[in-house]
Amino acid sequence: MPPTASTTEPPPEPDVVMRQTLPSPVTASVRLVDEPWGTRIDVLCSYAVPDGPPTPEFAYALHVVAADGATVLVATWTAGPGSTTRPTATTRLSRSDITGVEIRLVQNDLVLLRVEF
Template sequence: MSAPVDPYRDWGAAYVLGSLAPAQRREFEAHLGGCPDCAADVAALAGVPGLLSAVPRDRAVALLEPEPAGTPSVLPGLLAAERSRRRRARVLAVAAVVVAALAGAGVTTLLRPPPAVVVVAPDVPMRQTVPSPVTASLRLVEQPWGTRIEVRCSYAVPTSGPTPPVFAYALYVVDGQGSAVQVATWTAGPGSTTLPVATTRLVRSEVTAVEIRLVDRDLVLLRVEL
């Protein structure tokens, strides 16, 4: 029996490019917290928008359309290896096609490599604003297109009393004007550790705070000021 196919495995490129519909984005962000493979795909594609910004958005999205699904009859291990190889090949192909498209359009400006990734305040612990079993830390990674936020959120098991239920959480980014924008959501229960990855167009200097809120009550559980 073959392993089940991850229905989200081709969403990573569209997520990085910002072409997912709002409902799909929320669904994929919830999936990222429990899928290391998809989270790794998003991280691997993070530098691609810097290249794709040189060509029209609709053409850039078309370059990353997933390949038609085939029906190979192979063992699960071979199938997983083939999918991994195709994902890596697609990223390399995108870069090559972008360079070719620029050359065909007569663009003479040399493509400069994206700036080196700068990790700002890695693993910064978040402060609890109300007592809860939830703790978290984060790091902000500068990118040519904005900032990537990597969160590690843990939900401790209470030592006494009834077991708390699973809750939905949301990650908010606060800018210099005090405006808070939701950039990720996920669910978690006692004993779990989730690794949400979010992106924002704000550059690092424009992010003044990050919050984790309890969705049902819009209550700020954890906050860090930057």
């Protein structure tokens, strides 16, 4: 019997840990996945329970940084202490046109986490 061609996709690139730009209880990793129409961005984001008084939920935003330096908002979500979220976003930008990913605190647009490619 002749061998058959495999139709499975190659495994995705490993998650890349984002670095903190400001102290916060938020940690995250990101994976960029090539798609025929652009790029899918998979994020795993965890929120530690900080010491001290209870903290409220906050709104977060995911931005991609394009090769020309422009930033593009691709997702938003709300989360609070002790939670883990898995936001997934898409962009028409190709993987090679993305030079970074940022997670920002929506209320004041502060960059909490960043990774550069």
